[in-house]
Amino acid sequence: MWKEFKAFAMKGNVIDLAVAVVIGGAFGKIVTSLVNDLIMPAIGVLMGGVSFVDLKHVITPAEGDIAEVAIRYGAFIQSMVDFVIVAFAIFLFIKLLTARKKQEEAPAPAEPPKDLVLLEEIRDLLKRARD
Secondary structure, eight states, X not given: OHHHHHHHHTXXXXXXXXXXXXXXXXXXXXXXXXXXXXXXXXXXXXXXXXOGGXXXXXXEOOBXXXXXXXXXXXXXXXXXXXXHHHHHHHHHXXXXXXXXXXXXXXXXXXXXXXXXHHHHHHHHHHHHHHO
């Protein structure tokens, strides 16, 4: 069983997937920082100084040791912007890969069969004989 697992783990697809997960995690952190630290503060300033982190609807205010219960829709908006940016980046990456794959797979024009070439030559000769 160990040999089977080792063979499975060492396949190229598994290693590629592991690398993709690590890079994807790092990319996600970069996008989250971009959204939280650059985009949302800029949007907040344009909207009159609104901080999206502080946008919430308090259901039950904090009392003593009990924390407040609130719907933090500002954090949700930030997560949605985060998602849209990641989804768009993945879309562009997949589109680039698909375009590159199509270029690689573009088949060269196939030569017509010899009998078809001969028939075309006969046709052309007959046309010339009539003219």
